Amino acid sequence: MVRPHSPPPTGLPARQAAVMLMRGVLEEKEQLSTLLGAGLLDRLEPADRARAQRLAVTTLRELGRADTVISQFVDKMPPAKAINVLRLAVVELCVEGAAAHGVVDSAVNLMKRSGNSPRMAGLANAVLRKVATEGPQMWPDLPPSKLPKWLRPRIVHLLDEEQTQAIEAAHQAGAPLDLTLRDEAKTTEWAGRLGAEVLPTGSLRIARNVQVSELDGYEEGAWWVQDAAAAIAAQMLGASKGERVLDMCAAPGGKTMQLAATGAEVVALDVSSERMARVEQNLSRTGMVADLVIEDALNFDAPPFDAILLDAPCSATGTIRRHPDLPFVKNGSAMAELCALQSDMIDAAVSLLKPGGRLVYCTCSLLFDEGERQAKTAMERHGLVEIETRPTGVPSEWRSRVGGLRITPNLWPERGGLDGFFMIALRKPE
Numbered sequence: 001m002v003r004p005h006s007p008p009p010t011g012l013p014a015r016q017a018a019v020m021l022m023r024g025v026l027e028e029k030e031q032l033s034t035l036l037g038a039g040l041l042d043r044l045e046p047a048d049r050a051r052a053q054r055l056a057v058t059t060l061r062e063l064g065r066a067d068t069v070i071s072q073f074v075d076k077m078p079p080a081k082a083i084n085v086l087r088l089a090v091v092e093l094c095v096e097g098a099a100a101h102g103v104v105d106s107a108v109n110l111m112k113r114s115g116n117s118p119r120m121a122g123l124a125n126a127v128l129r130k131v132a133t134e135g136p137q138m139w140p141d142l143p144p145s146k147l148p149k150w151l152r153p154r155i156v157h158l159l160d161e162e163q164t165q166a167i168e169a170a171h172q173a174g175a176p177l178d179l180t181l182r183d184e185a186k187t188t189e190w191a192g193r194l195g196a197e198v199l200p201t202g203s204l205r206i207a208r209n210v211q212v213s214e215l216d217g218y219e220e221g222a223w224w225v226q227d228a229a230a231a232i233a234a235q236m237l238g239a240s241k242g243e244r245v246l247d248m249c250a251a252p253g254g255k256t257m258q259l260a261a262t263g264a265e266v267v268a269l270d271v272s273s274e275r276m277a278r279v280e281q282n283l284s285r286t287g288m289v290a291d292l293v294i295e296d297a298l299n300f301d302a303p304p305f306d307a308i309l310l311d312a313p314c315s316a317t318g319t320i321r322r323h324p325d326l327p328f329v330k331n332g333s334a335m336a337e338l339c340a341l342q343s344d345m346i347d348a349a350v351s352l353l354k355p356g357g358r359l360v361y362c363t364c365s366l367l368f369d370e371g372e373r374q375a376k377t378a379m380e381r382h383g384l385v386e387i388e389t390r391p392t393g394v395p396s397e398w399r400s401r402v403g404g405l406r407i408t409p410n411l412w413p414e415r416g417g418l419d420g421f422f423m424i425a426l427r428k429p430e
């Protein structure tokens with residue numbers, strides 16, 4: 001199998017780049033989006049770039065199962081420099097069903113190129129030949145990757161062990177593509193044109209792999225990509241034509257577009273000019289308008305608003321099924337600072353609301369401290385009262401024990417799940 005003078009196997013650049021991405025996440029603790037934004041894959045052909053990204057994401061998502069398989073065939077887990085090559089190859093064999101010959105050849109080649117000893121190249125050859133024959137049968141019965149130690153007990157505390165395991169399974173399953181329509185009256189038409197499922201909440205869901213920019217309606221801005229759970233928060237605000245509405249943490253603008261589509265006068269604010277550029281692009285593609293303000297929400301001053309949507313910065317632990325790198329790059333050390341920022345932002349939002357005005361607070365987090373606790377303490381601090389909204393298609397079981405909605409990735413498993421969110425609609429006293 002090891003042929004030192006043979007040409008590099010096909011697909012090697014994508015696999016090498018995937019291993020580089022995994023190393024960036026697992027060893028350097030950088031998010032995939034940061035590594036990609038820094039141009040790590042820019043030298044690759046577009047097809048290789050897409051493949052490298054897909055391989056890295058799948059391998060990170062399947063890391064727990066890949067390690068279990070590897071551990072069956074080695075006495076001791078290989079060192080960091082070698083293990084990612086093996087993990088990638090195991091995922092290609094067991095998840096992607098790739099041909100054993102190419103995968104094993106590439107892995108042996110990659111071992112050498114990434115500065116591993118000849119012994120590791122030999123080990124890759126021996127282990128992967130066994131994985132090629134036994135791995136795919138073992139795979140379906142292996143438990144999904146567990147959440148990391150800093151996060152798991154917090155989720156068990158909010159929910160319970162059983163639901164936490166269901167969330168881990170949902171993370172393993174990944175996420176479909178959800179779209180929000182600019183004109184909801186055209187839901188049936190667009191579902192037909194896109195071959196999409198209409199979810200009870202109104203989002204369109206596409207389960208197959210697609211290139212977003214090549215889908216019907218992309219150029220004309222008929223829809224935008226937005227997880228179905230994320231789309232519920234803006235609906236809860238109940239914005240209407242002529243109201244002055246603030247989207248307080250707006251970028252990249254999914255909720256800004258929903259609010260603009262109601263005919264409300266929307267001010268979209270975000271502290272990041274780079275991220276605000278995406279709001280601008282999104283609005284221009286969909287042909288909608290909002291006043292864009294780049295400023296720290298804590299310093300923002302303006303005449304009072306009828307309604308405010310605060311989609312606060314958070315741990316993003318509700319989005320792990322889309323971003324399987326998150327559990328590896330975070331360790332919970334930012335939590336106290338984030339929670340303090342969320343609470344300051346709620347105070348700032350309340351001060352910008354008219355008496356009787358509405359606030360929707362939401363976070364794409366699975367943590368009580370960033371969701372239920374923030375809502376509860378804000379209600380006590382400001383005398384806010386919950387507005388019991390009934391967003392279309394939302395089952396009553398999603399209601400959280402402190403009010404609002406607690407949405408977790410294991411909900412709607414037969415439909416492909418949802419991102420995790422907490423969201424609540426509140427009214428400022430008159």
Ligand SMILES: C[S@@+](CC[C@H](N)C(=O)[O-])C[C@H]1O[C@@H](n2cnc3c(N)ncnc32)[C@H](O)[C@@H]1O
Binds near residue numbers: 230272
């Ligand atoms: C969860 S994201 C918002 C997602 C957005 N609402 C959407 O639906 O597309 C949180 C946003 O908060 C912004 N942010 C963080 N700190 C901020 C601050 N102090 N003031 C304003 N925006 C802030 C971040 O730049 C980020 O874009």
